Amino acid sequence: MSATNTAVQPPADAAAPVRHPEAPAPGEPVGSHYENCFGCGSGQPHGLHLATRAGEGVNVTAEFTVRPEHQGAPGLAHGGILATALDDALGSLNWLLRTISVTGRLETDYRRPVPVGSVLHIAAEVTAVAGRKIYATAVGRLGGPEGPVAVRADALFIEVKVDHFIENGRKEEIQAVMDDPDAVRQARAFEVNP
Numbered sequence: 001m002s003a004t005n006t007a008v009q010p011p012a013d014a015a016a017p018v019r020h021p022e023a024p025a026p027g028e029p030v031g032s033h034y035e036n037c038f039g040c041g042s043g044q045p046h047g048l049h050l051a052t053r054a055g056e057g058v059n060v061t062a063e064f065t066v067r068p069e070h071q072g073a074p075g076l077a078h079g080g081i082l083a084t085a086l087d088d089a090l091g092s093l094n095w096l097l098r099t100i101s102v103t104g105r106l107e108t109d110y111r112r113p114v115p116v117g118s119v120l121h122i123a124a125e126v127t128a129v130a131g132r133k134i135y136a137t138a139v140g141r142l143g144g145p146e147g148p149v150a151v152r153a154d155a156l157f158i159e160v161k162v163d164h165f166i167e168n169g170r171k172e173e174i175q176a177v178m179d180d181p182d183a184v185r186q187a188r189a190f191e192v193n194p
């Protein structure tokens with residue numbers, strides 16, 4: 001079944017995505033953007049701890065191991081958690097484009113239940129770019145990277161500046177990030193994207 005909303009489908013005049021020359025090399029881990037991120041941060045005990053690697057194109061692969069704290073129904077992953085896993089893998093595509101963008105829309109199809117203990121093998125890629133709009137898609141498979149599809153999503157990400165976070169985030173967390181000069185330098189560098 002394909003997406004139903006045209007908002008997540010690129011317009012005919014959208015451009016093909018371009019892998020940034022300073023993107024992580026194929027096979028390299030794509031680091032977490034923030035240690036307290038529920039999707040990829042190491043500082044969240046119940047988080048998803050997504051392990052993501054760069055692909056050869058404008059794409060990534062990631063694995064998410066479903067733990068008991070991720071349940072919705074007994075023994076099964078919560079659907080919102082699965083959407084989070086896809087959303088986070090899609091968010092890590094920022095590192096391939098070297099942009100900063102946030103999810104505007106995420107349309108998810110659930111095809112198979114995902115048991116606790118299983119590994120969701122995620123593949124995500126940017127399909128097109130139109131101005132600030134980044135169109136991307138992600139799929140999560142069970143049993144291996146070629147296994148049956150359990151969940152998939154089409155997404156629209158919107159490019160933002162670092163100020164998006166500074167102006168909207170809670171002061172305590174923003175201040176903590178601002179106190180780390182490396183984090184600020186890295187984030188600002190993403191704003192300069194020839």
Ligand SMILES: CCCCCCCCCCCCCC(=O)SCCNC(=O)CCNC(=O)[C@H](O)C(C)(C)COP(=O)(O)OP(=O)(O)OC[C@H]1O[C@@H](n2cnc3c(N)ncnc32)[C@H](O)[C@@H]1OP(=O)(O)O
Nearest residue numbers: 007033087088091101102103104105158160162165177187
């Ligand atoms: C210092 C720390 C750095 C940390 C870095 C972390 C990086 C990454 C983290 C990743 C973590 C994982 C990922 C996460 O969890 S990201 C977290 C979840 N997402 C959010 O919190 C985003 C909340 N939304 C917003 O902030 C604003 O709405 C944004 C910024 C998205 C747009 O507001 P803005 O005022 O800027 O722009 P605009 O309103 O003029 O819209 C622009 C264009 O886009 C179109 N449009 C917009 N929305 C939608 C929509 N829903 N469907 C269809 N179209 C939509 C709109 O029609 C327009 O089109 P056009 O009229 O031009 O044709």
